[in-house]
Amino acid sequence: MHPTEEAAVPTRVIGLISGTSVDGIDAALVEISGTELDLKVELLAGVTYPYPAELRERILAVGAGVAISMAELAEIDDAIAIVFAQAAQNIQIGHHPATLIGSHGQTVYHRPPADRGMGKKTTPHYPLSPEGTPPSPLGYSLQLGRGALIAYLTGITTVSNFRVADIAIGGHGAPLVPRVDAYLLSHPQQGRCIQNIGGIGNVAYIPPRHGDWLSKIRAWDTGPGNSLLDLAVEHLSAGAKTYDEDGNWAASGTPCHPLIEQWLNQDYFHLPPPKSTGRELFGVTYLHQCLQDAQAYQLNAADVLATLTELTAASIVHSYRTFLPEMPQRVLLCGGGSRNFYLKQRLQLLLTSIPVWTTDEVGLSADFKEAIAFAVLAYWRHLGIPGNLSTATGAPQEVLLGEIYQGQY
Template sequence: MRIIGLMSGTSVDGIDAVLTEITGEGYEIEVELVKGITYPYSDNVRSQILAICANQPVTLMELAALDDAIAQQFIQAIRALESDLTSIDLIGSHGQTLYHRPPSNSQLGYTQQLGRGDHIAAATGCMTISNFRVADIALGGQGAPLVPLIDACLLSQLENDVAVQNIGGIGNVTYLPAWDRGAKREDLKPESAPKNIMGWDTGPGNALLDWAVTTLSNGEKSYDQHGEWAAQGRSNQSLIDQWLQQSYFQLAPPKSTGRELFGADYARQCWQIARSQKLSPEDFLATLTDFTAATVELSYRQFLPQLPKEVLIGGGGSRNRFLMECLERRLPECKVHSTDDRHIDADYKEAIAFAVLAYWRWHGIPSNLPSVTGASRSCLLGEIWEP
């Protein structure tokens, strides 16, 4: 099937759009990336998203208008792929997360992604699947991360265990025990999925860094390209140790997080502490970058049964050379490198994942992992919108 996958994450840096060819049955799939692009949000839409994520008030009328505007930007991203839409079988759209609240003992979980799958279907004439997280949350799950089963099917190794670490605005890990993903199976039931997979959100990825770069450059920059600015500074380990005391890092999986915790308010607190200790902008960026690496290391050492032989990095963080150096230094027992080396484009890995989730939804294949999200059972993910 020819499927377009769409994803915009917590970095809010644009919409990743991919055209894929997916074949196979159940969990034995092959995915070919035909084309991928990143379509930037307009400054107006991006600023509105970030404002709401920073808890600025919004009316229902304004929220509805933003929902429409995000959907329109997603449609423009689809058109920018320059694909013949009459040849597209499905579109899988994650949408843009505005709010995510994991379940707790005192309240149900809640998640909200904008970007109207119904409007995308009508505008493109293509069957569209969206709203992937709510079914898992309805079953008591975190609704995140949703990529571990895809990681298992595309990246597990026959003899070695692997950690697949995505670093977008927020970081998340999938731990994959050795698994023969090429073995033939007689059924396509959830029981045929790989066993003992683990996954959770490790904490901040690029969200704090992007806020810091935007603030320190007075808006002239929105991210630290290749980590070059941070590389000019020196990391402050005592600050990192202080920040690692945040209760989220001690919480055992299943767990998920977002800008609700690691957003602008958190970043401002970090900057105030750094200024009180007279850190330069370069030292602050170096410390924030190393902090992201430290949260990954802490997660692995606390919660994994053992350190993996290999750590595969996806997302924008894989392009940050200074961050990759920090990860290599903190995880010397592991081979740390990009998912590019395993033929999964690190820039488009998450968009590819939502193309796969759409493929599974259309074929009636459960795609959440209760062992990862905490849901009471496996289920189908995503709502189907007819064109």
């Protein structure tokens, strides 16, 4: 069957992802038809399944650079795949079964290509190999929760390891969602920024849908999102809280603007796209430096959190004003940060007259948009349609994304 003919028949796909914040597994059961401009997606069910507490702690430890053995790495890889498979099975209860899974997995390490996206103007230091050769110019990104085990446990063909093909030809392997954003959220007359605020923030600028619009899309990681705020909340509450619900704690404080100006001098914010980042830069070490900087201003806990929240908002707006060809007519938020009312309020204030909405308001779930996107990327991989955008990842060409593991269907 030709891909176009196959795409005319709606396909039921499950998208699975756990982001940098390691909040849990976002699972989306969707029905997809069409290919690109005629792409149609219907969300049948969306659920976030929390990680078992012990597994979450192990993932966070690995992401923070704690040394483990290869045997322990294999155990964690399997444990993540098992809970992802359970999420895929549970999301189908009460629905007709899916025939395809797209699993992003759990990122535990992300290294952009040398000299690009590391937050440094010089080549980042990596240990030399035993032969004394210099580090590879290619990036590296590791997602745990292997697709082969998910396919085996669910019996459903699974596409995973989406980032490696883009990285293999010199791209960052991130962000990968902009091509999906382009076909689901573009507008004929309106330029839009699709701003995901997950553990890390990333933007896709989608110009009006006419002419050579696809080549004008720009996308990159804007900097810290929820993971830095979550780390701060856990630290400031002595472990009593893991996140700032609705941004209420930050809203009770006052941002320290001299600190924000100081933090915005960090090299990453001035590095031109394409660029990507993660906990390797905006993680525990970065938070401790921020807390140390804040001591000079004698800030209380609420003020510290308000200032870090303002950094997320200010870094997003700084990114737009510095790197976009023009400011958008509308900003559409998605991800967990879209539910942080205080953060959304600060973004709206900094963007003045540009409306800040969520993707919910244009018909696409803000909570499950990333999971939906990986369902679409798996669907495209099944049909033989490229999933990356060169203008987003920096790769020299478009490629098929994901490795396919056959299930029983």
